[in-house]
Amino acid sequence: MGKFEPAQKALIASESVPTSLLSRNVALLFAIACGMAVANIYYAQPLLDAISNEFGITHSSVGIVITITQICYALGLLLLVPLGDLLNRRWLIAGQMLISVLALIVVGTAPVSMVLFIGIAVVGLLAVVTQTLVAFAATLAAPAERGRAVGVVTSGIVIGILLARTFAGVLTDLAGWRSVYLVSAGLTLIMACVLFRVLPHDDHKRESLSYLQLLRSLLTLFAQERILLIRGALALMIFAAFSILWTSLVLPLSTPPISLSHTAIGAFGLAGVAGALAAARAGRLADRGLGQKTTGLALILLLISWLPISYTHHSLLALIVGIVLLDLAVQAVHVTNQSMILTLRPEARSRLTAGYMIFYSIGSATGSIASTSIYVYSGWNGVCLLGAIVSALALLFWALTHRAGT
Template sequence: MTKQDAATAGRAASGETPARGLSSATALLFAVACGLSVANIYFAQPLLDAMAQDLGIAPAAVGIVVTLTQVGYAVGLMLIVPLGDLWDRRRLVVGQTVLSAAALGIVGTASSAAMLLAGMVLVGLLAVVVQVLVAYAATLAAPSERGRAIGTVTSGVVTGILLARFVSGTLADIGGWRTVYLVSSGLMLVMAALLARALPRHQPAPMAGSSYLGLLRSTAELFVQEPILRERALFALLIFANLNVFWTSIVLPLTTPPLSLSHTAVGLLGIAGVAGALAARNTGRLADRGWAQRTTGLSLLLMLAAWAPIACLHQSLWLLLAGVLMLDFSLQAVHVTNQSLIVAARPDASSRLIGGYMVFYSIGSALGAISSTVVYAMAGWTGVCMLGAAISAAALLVWIITVSRAQVPAGACLMPAP
């Protein structure tokens, strides 16, 4: 038996469909679909005041719009994403995309606060099609190209997150806040048609005791069975807490004297973040070649260093721009490496692994957002930068401990596998 035959047999035994490869065009379609889907979660942030005024929501209470969207997203990660290991992924992706269009339509036509909030819960719940797509791409890609495929698709996710606020603010200026959701609803319908046409059917191999409850139970069991999932989930919590410490609070010093920038100008900062994230798109190839640990360590070191130029915000906006590039590049590099490693550990459970991993992304994002505004009120921008640097240092320390625990010399952990 050749090595290729042995690899194919091994994948079949684990329940993994033999890889046929993922074309560049299909990977790009996945990335665009992910960007559009994840943007739906973040559109509301610059629109809260307009929503509150239009629907009679008290300004102090309108933050519940964002909270309920994130709650819906967290529930979807736990209850919907694991279905990718049980159902035909093509049908699951197209169905979620169509339902997302309907949920966005509900938000865009909401006539009451209750209708708006119900629609936002559904928007968050169905936006987890992003994680189904990431797991789907990882399964379709050949094992030697899995990291690159995840990097390409995930670049769409980060781009959607960073551009959502700018796009929603621009569309709202043109036609009001409802225009944002109605336009997105139409785009999601177009995307559903494209995905239905382009995606191959993919029915996962039958699981022992294939039931929905058994699927959810096995998702929790993966955290016990797979140390790499626990390790990389902790990294996800820390790096996304770090990201949200910056992006949640940056608008505060930029829009107040002495800078007093417009919201449009602040939104343009997100384009720099996109450039940094896209630059890290190909870091998945390093994981494919056995450089995962080294990529993680160097990226976390860069994330820590990024807070030095970011702290110079009031001295130079060019230094701030450099810090944004460093921060988003390093986050994307670690995020892609994380997903490449956990999917490689259990390709047959890719949807459950990605879903469980992303729960920690949600936790980290929420903790970072809450802590940054509290720290800014107490200690200003210097305090925010100290918080971000402390989180980066904690992530780097976790990596050092992880490497030192490996049962091989530390230097070997930093070198690519032969």
């Protein structure tokens, strides 16, 4: 049987190359667009003090800005991302980004807090264009290159999340917090025009369903595709671990004995970017049928990463090593998850992406809430222990489902 393998590989290559419409440059453009879009929902985190002072919102209540953004992002995953299976994605992506431009301008020019809240809600809702881009990239890529393409595009999302704080901090220091959203509006407008010009025509087979039927079919996917539930559960746990670190990291770094500035704290995101870039190759391993092994190795690294992270008070170098390992592991599993899920049903890629990312949202929110609560009672050691427990549970869950043959 082995002598037929070269012929089989040649056949796969000959079939996939002509159907590939996603060049490396277009994949990088997708990644940049994803990073820009997802950053819009993270800019507010380092700006809460400035927003609180300008609108007279108490520090105990200003967190509602983050809450509104995250809730609306989750609603967008459920209500907007599935539209990619129903509508022309080229027009859908450009349209969502143009409306995002208007919402960003509203936020950047808001005269009162209510207008700010409305604008930030729309920003959060439409930031899910990132997931439409991921599903579109998977459709455009040749089957043999799908994992690589997903890896490149999703790396842009993680990098956007990590660099949002640094970008917002620098612009706020230079021109005030409003400039962050106004500059983002300008960049988003340029990107929308470029994407509409560059994106190929979307000729994928569309579902002949009503919008309500489309949403109901999303629920049936959870019942019909076991791998979606398994990989979704892994996403919940790894992004809970991701949020446990990044939500609470500012607490030990900004207080004695470390007492770093917010600019210096934001710079630690650069270490995370290094890990995210390294993990982009995970998609290529998934293309070669090594998704399960990649997942297991990455989850082991995720668990190990909490050891150097726990030495934050003794060594910032150890923290940097831990951050690189953690972000490498999280991104590797995330890329592998999406590479495996997006091969299930070509006609339902947007719904599969939406269903998977709902788990991501739940994990991120849970990790954020749990980490700050634990820090109050147990300090940084408690946070690291929580992260290690969640990581160990993810590794155990993978081992059990892996043995089950999934």
